[in-house]
Structures are given as C-alpha cells and as structure tokens.
Amino acid sequence: MSARLDVDVAIIGGGLVGASAALALRGMGLSVALLDKGFCGAQASGVNYGGVRRQGRPREQLPLSQRAHAIWPRLASLIGIDGEFLRSGHLKLARGEADMAALEAYAATVSDQGLDLELIGHNDLRERFAWIEGDITGASLCAGDGHANPRLVAAGFASAARRAGTHVLENTPVTGATRNGAGFALEAGEGLTLRAGALINSAGAWAGPFAAAFGEPVPLSRIYPSMIVTEPLAPIMTVNTGMEGGGVYARQVERGNCVVGGERGLPLADIDLSRPTGDGALAIMNKAAELFPAMRHAQAIRFWTGTEAAMPDRNPVIGPSGTTPGLFHAFGFTGAGFQIAPGVGEVLAELVRDGATTTPIEAFSIGRFSKPPSTSDRTADGSGADRFSEPQNRGVFT
Structure with missing residues (x-):
C-alpha cells in the first residue's frame, strides 16, 4: 500500500x-x-551506560555540553518523566601521578567553562569516599554531573x-x-x-x-560498549565514577543496582548486532571489585551491548x-x-x-x-x- x-x-x-x-x-x-x-x-x-557528565570532554564540546546541562533538570516538564536523572556528581579517579597530572592539566584548561572541578588528593579521597579502594592517587570531582536511565x-x-x-x-x-x-x-x-x-x-x-x-x-566506524548490572545492593556509591585514561566506570541507581562498564562486545555476522563476551564481563567485574570492595560478592544479573558510531x-x-x-x-x-x-x-x-x-x-x-x-x-x-x-x-x- x-x-x-x-x-x-x-x-x-x-x-x-x-x-x-x-x-x-x-x-x-x-x-x-x-x-x-x-x-x-x-x-x-x-x-548506553547512562552517564550525564561534562567532565572529561574536549574543550570544544563544552559549550554544547553546558547547553544540555541546563536541560536535564527539566526532563519532567519537557518529556513527562525525570528519566531517573540524578545530579550525583562525577568522580574521575587517577591511578598514579601521571593520571593526576592529566586531571590537573584538564582542570586548568577548562577553568573558564563553568564545570567547577574540584581536585582531590589521596588522603581527602579516602576520607570522603571510603568505599573506593585500590591504588588511587587522587581524583577530580564535577559535582554538577550525574547519571540517568537511558532506556x-x-x-x-x-x-x-x-x-x-x-x-x-x-x-x-x-x-x-x-x-x-x-x-x-x-x-x-x-x-x-x-x-x-x-x-x-x-x-x-x-x-x-x-x-x-x-x-x-x-x-565512521562502529564500537560496541558492553555493560553489566548487578543485583540490588545496599548503598555503596555516592557519585558516578570513572577512570582517567579509561577503564572501569560505575554508578549505582536508587533501587541499589550497580551499572558497570568498561569493556567492548563483539559484533555478530550481522554487524548491526553484537553480544557481550564472557571474558569481558569477568574482566569488568574483577576491576569493579578491586575498586569497590562492597561489590566483591555481588551477583551480575544482566549483560548487554549496543552499536554506536565512532569518529x-x-x-x-x-x-x-x-x-x-x-x-x-x-x-x-x-x-x-x-x-x-x-x-x-x-x-x-x-x-x-x-x-x-x-x-x-x-x-x-x-x-x-x-x-x-x-x-x-x-x-x-x-x-x-x-x-x-x-x-x-x-x-x-x-
């Protein structure tokens, strides 16, 4: 017809x-x-992972990111739901002095862009975010960032x-x-x-x-980010967390589930489709358990991946x-x-x-x-x- x-x-x-x-x-x-x-x-x-972050973006993206930043708190009036948007803050962790230097350099580069980044040293990090372990030198906190439910x-x-x-x-x-x-x-x-x-x-x-x-x-190429969600846990993470230079990233939703990413899925014969890998899922969870001890015995209840365009x-x-x-x-x-x-x-x-x-x-x-x-x-x-x-x-x- x-x-x-x-x-x-x-x-x-x-x-x-x-x-x-x-x-x-x-x-x-x-x-x-x-x-x-x-x-x-x-x-x-x-x-996708659901991170609502400005921190870490190239400087040229920040005016656009700031424009979007003003929209997220208005979701309920704009689309009728809040999308589980939570302005939790985004904490970017540094493993070693080189990563910390990179965070310091980034903060200086974007100091006029309204991100209000706070650089946090090792001792202060341990005191304020005791749920984080591992060999972490320091961090950068963007308190206005957060996360939401992409679905x-x-x-x-x-x-x-x-x-x-x-x-x-x-x-x-x-x-x-x-x-x-x-x-x-x-x-x-x-x-x-x-x-x-x-x-x-x-x-x-x-x-x-x-x-x-x-x-x-x-x-244009394709990437296949892979995610894991755990069973509901007692409150662990107070911020959306990532790593300088890449690696595991994690957040916890209000009902207690932790969403964890950092690996890639594999495309199928039809490259429109992909699937997570067992090795990748295990690697993500091991990295998460190293950083967040409260997750060490958590059950992963769902895995997924998707197809994204990359430049x-x-x-x-x-x-x-x-x-x-x-x-x-x-x-x-x-x-x-x-x-x-x-x-x-x-x-x-x-x-x-x-x-x-x-x-x-x-x-x-x-x-x-x-x-x-x-x-x-x-x-x-x-x-x-x-x-x-x-x-x-x-x-x-x-």
Missing part, C-alpha cells in the same frame, strides 16, 4: 538526538516526521515528540532520498513517499551511507551539509552522546529554522573530513568536480 506524507522536516534516526530535535522543532511550530528502521531509542541511545530517557523523548504532533514512523527504514527542488523526497518502509523541506541525518552507526550518498563520505577524532559530526542545502548531520558521538543529545536537538532545530545556532559547533563540521580531489578524482573536463557530485543530490540506501 502506498502513502504520501508532506512535512517541513524529516529526521532519519529515532535515537535521542533525532527525537530531541523532533520535539524542539515541534515547539517551533514545524511539522516533523521521525523515521527509524527499528524502534526509537532501541540502539545506542537506549543501551527511559531515549524512549521518553520519542514519546514526547509523538504527543507534540510528530509523525513517529518506527520499523520504517529509509531506502532512498533525493534532493528535489526546494526540498527532499524520501522513500521509506513499504510504499511511503515523504516530502520534506529539510532533512536531518541522525542515523547513528547507520549514518555513513546517508552522508556518502550526498557527497560527504566520513571515516577517529572522537568528536561528533554536527551541522549543515557542505554539499546539499537543507541537509543537516548529527552523528558519530563515539560513546559520549547521551549527555549532550538534548542540546544537540535544540541546535539542530535552530539550524533548520534560522540557518544558524547560538552554540559554537564549528569543530564538528562534516567538512573536516573532506579533501581536495586528486588527479584520479577529476572529471574528464579537468574541472576537479567531486566524484560524488551527482549522488550528492540523490541517494539510494540498502
């Missing part, structure tokens, strides 16, 4: 970025269709967008997109034709082909297309998109409506991956036109 839908904005990808953009656009009075090949929030947005938040934004009037189209993969006159024509699902004045590519790990079809290939410089792609008017990208958050996603949604809505945003995003331009055409890329007339010059206005995706 064929169907036709006309909207102001079409969004490919119903994760937290796409859903928050849809909600913001509806608040501006624009008509929106949000399309997902599966269920909204079922991929990276809904299966609730990701679906909550999509539900709020639907209630606001967004056409939420799940199990509706986009199979073709064409720049058509003043807008775009999309083919999706089984016989759906969609016309839109603007198009947002927020397809996560599946965003690469969409960008490439419009003449903007990117070096080589660990910064996302956010902003307008460099080849196609009306096309906007937002993907490649490299495992750190949960906290900033609501801010990204507002930025995308501003870009669509105004053509500009009040938040600096120049560092995230997709143009940073473009390169001048080589001799082999030049057309027969020697003009040097991009080899993607024709597909930039028409894309077909499988």
